[in-house]
Amino acid sequence: MRALYRWTRDLHLWLGLFLSPFLVVYAVSTVLINHNAAPGRGAPEEKSDPVPVVVPDEEDRTRLGRDIIAQLGITGELGSVRRMPAQQQIVIPVNVPGKRRVVTVDTATNLATVATKTPGFLSGLVYLHFAPGQHLVGVSGNWFWMRLWHWMADATVYIVLFLTASGVYLWTVLKAERKVGLVCLGAGAVSFVVLVCGLLF
Amino acid sequence: MARRGFTYWNRKFHIYLGLYFLLFLWLFAVSGLILNNTQWAFVKSKPVDVRSELPVTTPQTTDAFARAQNVMRQLDISGEIHAVNRPKPKAPHDLFFSVVRPHYFTFVQVDFDGGVANVRVRKWGFWSGFARLHTMASMSTRGQSMFRDWWMTKVWSVSVDAIAVGVIVMLCGGIYMWWQLRPKRRVGIICLSLGCVSCALFVIGLRVLFM
Numbered sequence: 001m002r003a004l005y006r007w008t009r010d011l012h013l014w015l016g017l018f019l020s021p022f023l024v025v026y027a028v029s030t031v032l033i034n035h036n037a038a039p040g041r042g043a044p045e046e047k048s049d050p051v052p053v054v055v056p057d058e059e060d061r062t063r064l065g066r067d068i069i070a071q072l073g074i075t076g077e078l079g080s081v082r083r084m085p086a087q088q089q090i091v092i093p094v095n096v097p098g099k100r101r102v103v104t105v106d107t108a109t110n111l112a113t114v115a116t117k118t119p120g121f122l123s124g125l126v127y128l129h130f131a132p133g134q135h136l137v138g139v140s141g142n143w144f145w146m147r148l149w150h151w152m153a154d155a156t157v158y159i160v161l162f163l164t165a166s167g168v169y170l171w172t173v174l175k176a177e178r179k180v181g182l183v184c185l186g187a188g189a190v191s192f193v194v195l196v197c198g199l200l201f
Numbered sequence: 202m203a204r205r206g207f208t209y210w211n212r213k214f215h216i217y218l219g220l221y222f223l224l225f226l227w228l229f230a231v232s233g234l235i236l237n238n239t240q241w242a243f244v245k246s247k248p249v250d251v252r253s254e255l256p257v258t259t260p261q262t263t264d265a266f267a268r269a270q271n272v273m274r275q276l277d278i279s280g281e282i283h284a285v286n287r288p289k290p291k292a293p294h295d296l297f298f299s300v301v302r303p304h305y306f307t308f309v310q311v312d313f314d315g316g317v318a319n320v321r322v323r324k325w326g327f328w329s330g331f332a333r334l335h336t337m338a339s340m341s342t343r344g345q346s347m348f349r350d351w352w353m354t355k356v357w358s359v360s361v362d363a364i365a366v367g368v369i370v371m372l373c374g375g376i377y378m379w380w381q382l383r384p385k386r387r388v389g390i391i392c393l394s395l396g397c398v399s400c401a402l403f404v405i406g407l408r409v410l411f412m
Contacts (some may be wrong), residue, residue, distance in 0.1 A: 010398070013379055017392040020372045021400035025364040033339050034361050041215050075411050098408040124404055134236045149403055157234040164226050173382060177213070181220050190223035192228070195360060198353045199303050199337060200330070 005173055013164040019159050024115070031127035032122060039126065040098075040119020050111035055090065062142050065092040069103060072112060076101065077146040080136060097131075098124030202261040208381060215374040218367055225364050232335035235328055246326025253320045259313040269309075271352070278307050278319060281337075282352040294319075301335055304330025 032039060053071045058064040059123040063079035069092060079093030085107075092103040098120050105112045107127045141147040171181050235244050260271035265285045272348050273279070280300040290297035296311040305324040311317070326331075338358035349355050 007325065010385075012386060013375075013382075014374075014388060014392045016398040017379060018376050019394045020376065023368055023372055025400060025404060029370045030221060030365040031362055034358050034365075043262065052206060096407050097403060098405075098409050118408075121405065124408065128403060134239045134332055134336075137239050145403070145407055152403070153237055153401070157230045157237075160226060160230045164219070164223055164230075167216075174216075175228065177216055180213075184217040184220040185223060188222055191269050191360075192224040195229075195353075195357060196334065198335065199257050199357060 003169075006193055008074055008166045010164060013168060015159050016163055019156060019163070020155050023160075025125050025128060026156070028122075029125040033129060037122070037126075040117075041121035043117050043119040043123075046116045048114040048116070050106075050109075050113050052111045053105060055105060055107060055110055059179055064090070065094075065134040066142070068092060068105060068112065069094055072103065072114060072177075074101060074103070074114065077131070077141075077144065078139065080139060092172055095127060097127045208378075211374045211377055215371055215378065218371050218374075222364055222367050222371075223358070226368075228331075229335055229364065232332045236335060242330070246329055248323045250326050251322045251324070252321075253314040255318050255320055256316055257311055257313070257318045258316065265296060265298075266350075268296055268311075272296065272298075272309060272311055272318060273300065275311070276320065278309070278320075279351065281349065281354045281365065301333075301337075303333040305376045 031037075051072060053068055056064060056067045058067060059110070061081035061083065062078055065078045068090070069075065074094055075097075076094040076096040079095060081093075082091045083089075084091065088106060088108045090105040090107060093103070095101060098118065100117045100119065102115045103112055104115070128149060131146055133152070141150050147166040171177055174181075235241070238244065255276055256354065257272055257275050260268050262268055262271065266282070267286050269282055273282075274297045280302040283301045283306070284298045285298045287295065288297070290310055293315060294310040295313045296309075298309055300307040300309070304327075305322055308321040308398055310319045312319075337354060338361045349358060376393075379385060382389075
């Protein structure tokens with residue numbers, strides 16, 4: 001029993017320390033998203049000169065986008081690649097946390113221009129909070145680093161679940177804290193139920 | 202003595218805050234996992250639409266948002282207005298708006314001349330509704346000109362802020378408590394450094410590495 005307590009306490013400590021920067025990322029970006037802050041909204045956009053590219057005969061839009069950005073020496077997570085036959089354009093959004101590029105290919109001339117915006121650090125936090133997210137299923141995670149972030153985001157959840165569960169266990173062992181702890185747990189449960197029920201019913 | 206007092210209260214605060222936020226943290230953790238893994242079979246659900254036609258009277262105001270709020274009162278609909286006249290209503294309708302609750306959306310098209318509102322309630326399964334609690338306070342999908350108009354969303358958004366600040370306070374308290382434990386410092390520094398380096402790689406590193 002003593003060994004279980006010691007192991008749990010140590011793991012709670014080590015995993016908590018490891019995860020703390022990630023939790024700061026989520027907490028800060030939560031406040032930004034909650035207040036519609038959209039940091040870096042007014043960041044200036046730089047447009048490159050047109051560069052010739054070869055547009056491959058590729059049905060899969062993600063593969064098409066990846067091929068074209070590779071020719072331009074760009075890398076990052078592709079957004080939704082759009083073919084616009086009426087405008088004779090292919091539009092490829094490429095994201096790196098804190099930096100957004102939009103590659104526009106003129107399919108009539110096979111010339112590509114790159115518009116770059118660097119909204120910066122806070123915008124990067126918001127981007128990471130939303131990634132991979134519920135949209136662009138099958139498209140998101142097309143860049144190794146964002147796939148890694150996806151795993152990290154999932155791991156964050158599992159570690160948070162462990163930290164909270166182990167925290168509850170560590171609290172139950174402390175007899176002196178039981179009464180006030182129960183009051184806090186109860187107060188949290190009541191406010192949680194009231195809020196969730198208010199939103200649902 | 203003052204320092205010892207802080208250590209004592211910090212420890213208590215760490216425990217009490219953690220216990221208070223326990224269910225909220227579980228909600229946001231599990232719903233975050235669901236949002237990141239919408240391909241999971243149990244998460245997928247087909248929405249069910251329920252349509253009805255209800256009588257409405259024309260409000261005095263000409264402002265589209267105020268009209269939507271008036272119609273909501275008439276039809277006893279509550280929730281957060283998501284969009285008004287986006288997309289634009291098709292004739293003979295004069296007003297279109299959608300109202301969000303975590304587990305269902307209500308789409309309303311109103312023909313004031315005919316005195317009729319076409320209401321479509323789109324309900325999702327449990328997990329979709331559960332996951333929407335995660336995004337309910339977010340303003341990002343609603344456009345710059347929108348604001349929170351439902352008191353429950355306002356309360357929820359304050360709670361979300363409180364949880365975010367609470368998490369940071371708990372982290373700071375936890376780090377302080379760890380630093381007091383001298384035998385744990387070395388391994389702790391390794392864990393914290395690993396976390397900082399791997400997190401910084403995503404937050405700053407990728408932008409620097411892939412100019």
